[in-house]
Amino acid sequence: MPIVELYSNRGAGDTQPDVWVYDQIPQRLRVQVRNIMREAIGFEPHSGERSDAYYSIEKTICNEHGILSLAINQDSFARVEEYILTGGNLSIWLDIITLAFRFIDRVFRKLDKGGRSARKITAPADEAISVLNERFRRAGFGFEFRDEMIWRKDSExxxxxxxxxxxxxxxxARFAGANDEFRRAHEHYKAGEFKDCAVDALNALESTMKAICDLRKWDYPKGARASDLIRILRAQGLFPEFADRSFDQLMATIQSGLPLVRNEAGAHGQGSVPVETLEYVATYALNLCAAKIKFLYDAFAAGEAHVKR
Known part of the structure; x- marks a missing residue:
């Protein structure tokens, strides 16, 4: 019997490694999300109930998923909360979060101070969305709420x-050191430790270059930095001649980018006043580092393949 190609089949066969989790919701995160929703949605002003927004959320979920209710509790608020805390279907769970925070973004954002006070809202829309994404990141949960939708990190x-x-x-296995540092950089990122993230990002890049030098038996001085190592790799002909000019740009980017990030923001003493490394700097460091590691590894692998012929 032939196998029918379906979306679910394609997804189930994906074994690529990742630094984010997409199929498990930590219990701690469930509670944190429930708490954010309580603070950002509040109560119905006249009745003091929480049911108005939650009724709309549950009704939409039931219609879209073809189910009768989310749970057996007496009211929509309790049923939605029960699903957030215990529900097992990830798609339904994410849809609840999407609708809830879309409600927060579209409706409760428009309330003035008096309106928020009447509903006992203690978390404005921007704060609630920011905290949600921060909680997702710290939990290693590979999703983000933006543009009124939940997006997977790997859709970027x-x-x-x-x-x-x-x-x-x-x-x-020959690049085990770089692998450890690259993954550690992501763990620092998820924990909000952006300075350490930038440092480990460049450490992973340097370890990749050192591993290539070791495997090719190319000498490099003790304490060699990224700029030193990249010059050695180029001098040894790791890259084909036609790539030389484009690699000049790569060298300039590395020299003015990641080393500067690490040297200025992480690897040296920061004096009496702590220096804060911003999230966008850490994101830049991770992405730039990853691109450079891939370039270097691909060049190394191409050279290996050529030698084996």
């Missing part, structure tokens, strides 16, 4: 085309 082009391939490449 750079994640799909760079980060995931690099994770697969670095499973090569």
């Amino acid at each position: 082009i750079i994640h799909q085309t760079v980060t995931i391939p690099v994770l697969a490449l670095l499973r090569d």
Whole structure:
């Protein structure tokens, strides 16, 4: 009997490594999301009940998923909350979060101070959405609410085309050190430790270059930095001649990008006043580092394949 190609079949066969979790909802995160919703939705002003927004959420979910109710509790508020805390269908769970935060973004955002006070809302829309995404990130949960939708992290082009391939490449045991540092950089990112994230991102890049030098038996000085290592790799002909000019740009980017991020934001003493590394700097460091690691590994692998012929 032939296998019919369906969306679910394609998804089930994906074994690519990733740094985010997509199929499990930590119990701690469930409680945190429930609490955010309570603070951002509040109560119905006249009755003091929480049922108005929750009724709309449950009704939409039931219509879209073809189910009668989310749980057996007496009111929509309790049923929605029970599903957030215990529901097992990830798609339904994410749809509830989508509708709830779309409600927060579209409806409760428009309330003035008096309106929020009447509903006992303690978390404005922007704060609630920001905290939700922060909770997702700290839990390693690979989703984000933006533009009124829940998005998977791996739907981002750079994640799909760079980060995931690099994770697969670095499973090569010869690059174990770089793999550990690259994954550690992501763990720092998820924990909000952006300075350490930037430092480990460049450490992973340097470890990749050192591993290539070791495997090719190319000498490099003790304490060599990224700029030193990249010059050695180029001098040894790791890249074909036609790539030299484009690699000049790569070198300039590395020299002015990641090393500067690490040197200025992480790797040196910060003096009497702590220096804060911003999230967008850490994101830049991770993405730039991943792209450079992939480039270097691909060049190394191409050279290996040529030698074996």
